[in-house]
Amino acid sequence: MSNTIYILFGLCLAALLLMVFERRVYRLIIYTGIFSLIMAGIYLFLGSPDVAMAEAAIGAFSVIFFIVVAEKYYRKYKKNRQLAAEGKEEKKHMEKPAKSFSWGNAIFGLLFVGGIAFLFLHFSPSMEAREYTTYLRDQFLVNAGHDVGGQNVIGAILMGYRIYDTLFEALLLVMAVTAVTQLSFFGDYAVKQGTQSVVKKDKVAFYSIRIISPLILIFGIYLIMNGHISAGGGFQGGVAVAAFFVCRYLIHNIYDLPVKKILSMEEIVFFALAVFTVLTVFIAPAVLQYETLRSETFQTIQLVSANALVGIKVACGFFVIFYRYIAVERTFE
Amino acid sequence: MFGLGFLEVFPLVLIFVSLFGIITTNNAIKTIIYMTILNAGVITFWIILGSEYGTTTLPPIMVDDIISQTNYLERMADPLPSALMITAIVIGFAVTAVLIIILISIFRRYRSTDWRVIVPLAKKDYKGEFKPFEEDIPATPYPAKGKGPIISEYIKYPGPGLKREEKGGVK
Numbered sequence: 001m002s003n004t005i006y007i008l009f010g011l012c013l014a015a016l017l018l019m020v021f022e023r024r025v026y027r028l029i030i031y032t033g034i035f036s037l038i039m040a041g042i043y044l045f046l047g048s049p050d051v052a053m054a055e056a057a058i059g060a061f062s063v064i065f066f067i068v069v070a071e072k073y074y075r076k077y078k079k080n081r082q083l084a085a086e087g088k089e090e091k092k093h094m095e096k097p098a099k100s101f102s103w104g105n106a107i108f109g110l111l112f113v114g115g116i117a118f119l120f121l122h123f124s125p126s127m128e129a130r131e132y133t134t135y136l137r138d139q140f141l142v143n144a145g146h147d148v149g150g151q152n153v154i155g156a157i158l159m160g161y162r163i164y165d166t167l168f169e170a171l172l173l174v175m176a177v178t179a180v181t182q183l184s185f186f187g188d189y190a191v192k193q194g195t196q197s198v199v200k201k202d203k204v205a206f207y208s209i210r211i212i213s214p215l216i217l218i219f220g221i222y223l224i225m226n227g228h229i230s231a232g233g234g235f236q237g238g239v240a241v242a243a244f245f246v247c248r249y250l251i252h253n254i255y256d257l258p259v260k261k262i263l264s265m266e267e268i269v270f271f272a273l274a275v276f277t278v279l280t281v282f283i284a285p286a287v288l289q290y291e292t293l294r295s296e297t298f299q300t301i302q303l304v305s306a307n308a309l310v311g312i313k314v315a316c317g318f319f320v321i322f323y324r325y326i327a328v329e330r331t332f333e
Numbered sequence: 334m335f336g337l338g339f340l341e342v343f344p345l346v347l348i349f350v351s352l353f354g355i356i357t358t359n360n361a362i363k364t365i366i367y368m369t370i371l372n373a374g375v376i377t378f379w380i381i382l383g384s385e386y387g388t389t390t391l392p393p394i395m396v397d398d399i400i401s402q403t404n405y406l407e408r409m410a411d412p413l414p415s416a417l418m419i420t421a422i423v424i425g426f427a428v429t430a431v432l433i434i435i436l437i438s439i440f441r442r443y444r445s446t447d448w449r450v451i452v453p454l455a456k457k458d459y460k461g462e463f464k465p466f467e468e469d470i471p472a473t474p475y476p477a478k479g480k481g482p483i484i485s486e487y488i489k490y491p492g493p494g495l496k497r498e499e500k501g502g503v504k
Binding site for chain 1: 345352353356357360369373380381383388391392401409410411412413415422424427437441444446447
């Protein structure tokens with residue numbers, strides 16, 4: 001069992017080496033996905049299943065999706081503009097510079113990174129004792145069930161002790177969604193009709209997505225609803241629910257959900273989350289009695305509602321970002 | 334090595350290799366990929382700090398299967414780094430999404446993803462000497478309500494009543 005983690009580390013380093021020496025971008029993206037999946041495995045073995053789920057959902061699925069869209073857009077744009085730009089200054093910029101590797105660059109990078117690494121390792125305190133136990137850790141582990149409720153201590157921290165962190169994280173996601181929506185409207189607004197999805201040509205991929213996608217939706221709802229008693233929670237479940245809608249796009253190949261409405265829905269849900277937080281943190285202790293406040297029913301309702309609100313918000317945000325990226329990807333078809 | 338165990342050295346390797354990649358690469362897309370690796374390295378570092386018992390660390394979930402084990406409270410992972418790292422992963426995702434859309438915008442303006450081409454042009458642009466290309470469409474703002482082209486000009490879903498061929502499904 002203890003060897004497993006070293007095997008995973010080795011695989012991870014192998015993926016990293018492949019990535020460093022790979023020049024073809026599509027292969028690099030696939031290696032990135034493999035890397036993130038192995039990282040998720042490492043987190044799982046080190047006793048953090050919640051982080052593993054988040055990493056698998058985000059690192060191995062979402063980021064790859066975006067990078068593929070960027071690379072595809074770049075290639076299509078280049079192909080589209082190559083003929084029109086013949087003999088103009090634009091063509092000069094679109095050609096690749098001949099030399100893509102320089103020894104000066106590499107040596108400078110090695111020296112710089114080596115220097116930082118040496119300084120870091122030289123001045124870092126000795127960690128061989130591996131005693132990181134803190135007072136906070138014990139306090140959270142022992143009291144979370146009584147203070148916040150539920151059995152998942154990570155969920156209790158996210159939705160109870162540090163709910164303002166969660167709130168500001170949600171706010172940051174709202175800002176990112178707004179930025180992506182703003183910046184992605186260039187050129188054509190509407191998405192053109194037609195069959196673009198490559199998935200349809202591949203029957204195995206088509207039917208497997210079709211069979212799996214409802215299971216993904218059920219899994220996402222399960223994660224949101226049981227975030228307080230087992231690994232999971234609003235963020236992981238929200239990403240899974242958004243993944244269902246991406247699968248729906250891949251199956252039907254249709255761009256039919258109104259982005260603007262979902263964006264406003266996300267903002268409303270975020271506002272509801274803020275109001276809910278204020279209600280449960282400030283108003284409820286002033287109004288309710290201690291026994292009611294610490295009762296299992298009240299705590300369960302509070303945790304499940306907070307998880308559900310976060311889940312809906314994250315699902316809407318991810319969905320809007322995905323749909324805008326799909327619109328960018330479909331620009332030249 | 335330098336008073337560190339193997340488990341702590343591994344995320345440092347990730348961090349420094351990705352730092353090297355960020356410094357040396359010329360491709361903007363690769364820069365973003367290396368930034369995601371840097372993010373993963375930092376997260377791994379915190380997760381490893383939180384798990385004292387290596388692979389025998391228990392997840393901090395108070396269910397019967399876990400509570401029944403010996404020394405379960407000592408062997409549990411530190412919940413605080415885990416909770417903060419979930420936040421870090423989601424924020425990393427948000428940053429990556431915005432970075433990639435900015436990269437696409439940069440590519441539309443300067444027609445390249447190579448830093449050696451982008452940086453001189455951006456410097457020129459900052460001084461006001463750069464002339465955008467002929468067919469360049471200026472970035473349009475988010476349209477006001479009832480004005481401009483319609484975002485909701487989406488394609489109508491044919492509905493469940495139609496046959497599969499009409500929906501465009503496989504034969």
